[in-house]
Structures are given as structure tokens and as C-alpha cells.
Amino acid sequence: DTAVSQTPKYLVTQMGNDKSIKCEQNLGHDTMYWYKQDSKKFLKIMFSYNNKELIINETVPNRFSPKSPDKAHLNLHINSLELGDSAVYFCASSPRDYSYNEQFFGPGTRLTVL
Amino acid sequence: SQQGEEDPQALSIQEGENATMNCSYKTSINNLQWYRQNSGRGLVHLILIRSNEREKHSGRLRVTLDTSKKSSSLLITASRAADTASYFCATPPPGGGSQGNLIFGKGTKLSVKP
Numbered sequence: 494d495t496a497v498s499q500t501p502k503y504l505v506t507q508m509g510n511d512k513s514i515k516c517e518q519n520l521g522h523d524t525m526y527w528y529k530q531d532s533k534k535f536l537k538i539m540f541s542y543n544n545k546e547l548i549i550n551e552t553v554p555n556r557f558s559p560k561s562p563d564k565a566h567l568n569l570h571i572n573s574l575e576l577g578d579s580a581v582y583f584c585a586s587s588p589r590d591y592s593y594n595e596q597f598f599g600p601g602t603r604l605t606v607l
Numbered sequence: 608s609q610q611g612e613e614d615p616q617a618l619s620i621q622e623g624e625n626a627t628m629n630c631s632y633k634t635s636i637n638n639l640q641w642y643r644q645n646s647g648r649g650l651v652h653l654i655l656i657r658s659n660e661r662e663k664h665s666g667r668l669r670v671t672l673d674t675s676k677k678s679s680s681l682l683i684t685a686s687r688a689a690d691t692a693s694y695f696c697a698t699p700p701p702g703g704g705s706q707g708n709l710i711f712g713k714g715t716k717l718s719v720k721p
Contacts, residue, residue: 497649526708528711534693534713534714534716536650536695538708538709538710541708583649583650585649585650595652595655596652598642598650598651599649600648601648
């Protein structure tokens with residue numbers, strides 16, 4: 494049983510395209526996150542949702558738009574893709590919006606923008 | 608902003624040896640977590656240590672926390688080839704963790720040779 498799943502695992506696309514990454518968790522968690530990991534392995538928070546409500550929106554270009562249709566799903570849509578968007582994007586979830594909780598990560602989506 | 612920073616950046620040891628990784632952080636925290644990332648995979652939570660704890664064990668893992676020095680260490684005893692991975696420390700952001708997100712360091716890449 495996959496706890497946090499992401500699709501697709503790999504995404505190769507041209508500059509200027511629009512793409513989406515989907516995330517689903519079956520853990521019953523209230524909070525979901527999107528992180529970006531760059532080529533140097535640096536992992537940075539992008540967004541956080543608690544019960545479908547946005548609670549963190551770090552300094553991310555507004556080309557990135559998260560959408561949470563329900564608390565088990567958090568999708569990431571990216572408009573007008575740029576070369577610098579190439580990275581691995583991780584979805585994660587935790588029981589509630591409090592940092593004492595461990596986070597459960599998905600397998601990642603490797604985005605390559607050509 | 609980056610909170611935790613691991614040291615060393617890379618560590619190569621023989622199977623059976625112990626591996627020690629260190630993490631330093633900048634501001635007061637209420638807990639510190641360690642995660643492991645195997646190549647091409649998502650992060651997996653290893654252990655959480657609270658600010659009022661000095662040491663914690665989990666199997667072959669031993670974590671210490673020194674809040675006066677703002678540092679933590681992760682010791683893996685009797686290492687195995689399967690321990691080869693990147694290890695990250697993670698802390699709540701400066702000002703607390705009421706939003707649930709974590710700030711990750713850049714990680715220590717551990718290579719255990721058979």
C-alpha cells in the first residue's frame with residue numbers, strides 16, 4: 494500500500510509548456526506539502542496545505558499553483574515552464590500542521606525542462 | 608532560509624564501521640529530525656529528538672542533541688552497504704513550527720563499501 498504517491502515519476506517537457514504533478518496520500522493526514530529539491534540536493538518548502546487550505550506559500554513564482562480538491566490530494570500545476578524549474582518535486586504529508594510530526598514523502602517527480 | 612547544515616558533505620566508510628554525521632542549526636528549536644534519502648527515492652523519517660532530550664536510540668541509530676551548541680549528531684553503528692544514502696537533518700523554521708513545514712540541511716552523502 495503506497496502511503497504518498499505522485500504521478501508522474503518522470504516528466505520531460507519543453508520550455509513554455511504547462512504541466513501538472515499529482516499527489517495523493519492515503520494516511521488520513523490533514524497537512525500536505527510540496528518541496529523542491531535542486532541538483533545539489535537542497536530541499537526547500539514551496540507550499541503547505543492544511544485541510545484543503547493554503548497555509549504556507551513560500552517565495553515561489555506565481556507560475557506555480559497548487560490545488561487541493563480534498564485533503565487527500567494536493568496537485569501542483571506549473572505554467573510557462575522554464576529551464577530553472579528542472580528539479581525533483583516531492584509531495585509530503587503529516588498528521589497535522591505542527592512540526593513535531595514526522596513527514597511522509599512521496600517518491601518524487603523528476604521534472605526536466607528542455 | 609537554511610536552518611540546518613550537515614557535516615561532512617560526503618562520507619565513505621567500510622561495511623561494519625560506524626558513521627557519524629553532524630548537523631548544526633542557527634536558531635532555537637523544539638525538535639530536530641533526521642531523514643534518509645536513497646538514490647532516486649523520497650525521504651524517509653528516521654528519528655525525532657525533542658529539545659528536552661539529549662540522546663535517543665533507534666536500532667543501530669543513535670542521535671544526540673546539544674541545544675547549547677545548537678548541534679546534533681547521527682551515529683550509525685555497524686554500517687551496512689544498504690545504509691548508503693543521503694542523510695538530512697530537519698528543523699522547524701525560525702520562529703517555531705506552527706505551520707508544520709521543516710527546514711532541511713543539504714545532507715551528508717554516506718557511501719558504505721562492502
